[in-house]
Amino acid sequence: MASTLLRPTTFASRLVCRPVWRTAALHSSSKRAAILPPGPQIIQGGVNDPAPIPKPSPAHGSFHWTFERILAAGLVPLTIAPFAAGSLNPTMDAVLCSVLLLHSHMGFQQVIIDYIPKRRYPGLRKLFWWGLNATTITVGIGMYEFETNDVGLTEAIKKIWKA
Template sequence: MASIARSSLLRQVAAKPTNSLIANAARATAFHTTARRDILPPLPQKVKGTVNDAAPVPPPSPSHGSYHWTFDRLVAASLIPITVAPFAAGSLNPTMDAILGATILIHSHTGFQNIIVDYVPQYRTPRARKIFTWGLNAATVVVGIALYEYETNDVGITETIKRVWAA
């Protein structure tokens, strides 16, 4: 008799939390997660050489490596005084506008170039790297022409900043 009562009691206790647990888990799952889908398939895996081969050292170039990093930092640091100078001097000069526009353009180009170098590896996706690089070069030329037109045919960058600031 004790064994019959015990088994039915255990079945009731064990069945009740499981049903509510499953129901709550189903609601939480429907609310919080979606099916796992790969957005892009993985790139082809290629192994070149062996584990003991040394990493290839790129040839030294003054336009890459530490020189490139130093140039990026100098351009970024020079943006602060170049942006403030026309307003501190009290005169809005087209020459300062041209220097500011060129510095912004160079800073943007080198920044996006660094992103392409970091996130589109040459050895895994050479065609995509070339497409992104040419796209960046084309966009830089278009923005450079647009800045030139804005400087020569409109009010210019510093006058626009002055008007927005006063508005």
């Protein structure tokens, strides 16, 4: 038993025979493929300049954050109510679809704001922003068509759940 533990395995011998340059090339970050090219390294202003204070707006800041939280908290009862009540109410379906669409839109908007800086990639951010708006409008039209010409969102979920 002890002699088999001391004998090198074929797996270990293959690792030892592997050239070092291949291992180093695998772990090298010099050939890293850039998703986006690095932006210009321009410093605006000096070290002692104060940070710019944005103008107050009801669409940004704490009001915007509070509205997002209320919308997210409101989704919980809106999601449970149609299934608990057991009624097919098109008004409740429409409210659920609207709040769900608005919640998704605002969430993806925050992703764009956080990960595509306006100062660094203004064109790309505008492209994603308009793409998000177009997608939200398209999904809204699709949900409206689904609600008016088909069984509706909650009934479709019920049918899928029971399938």
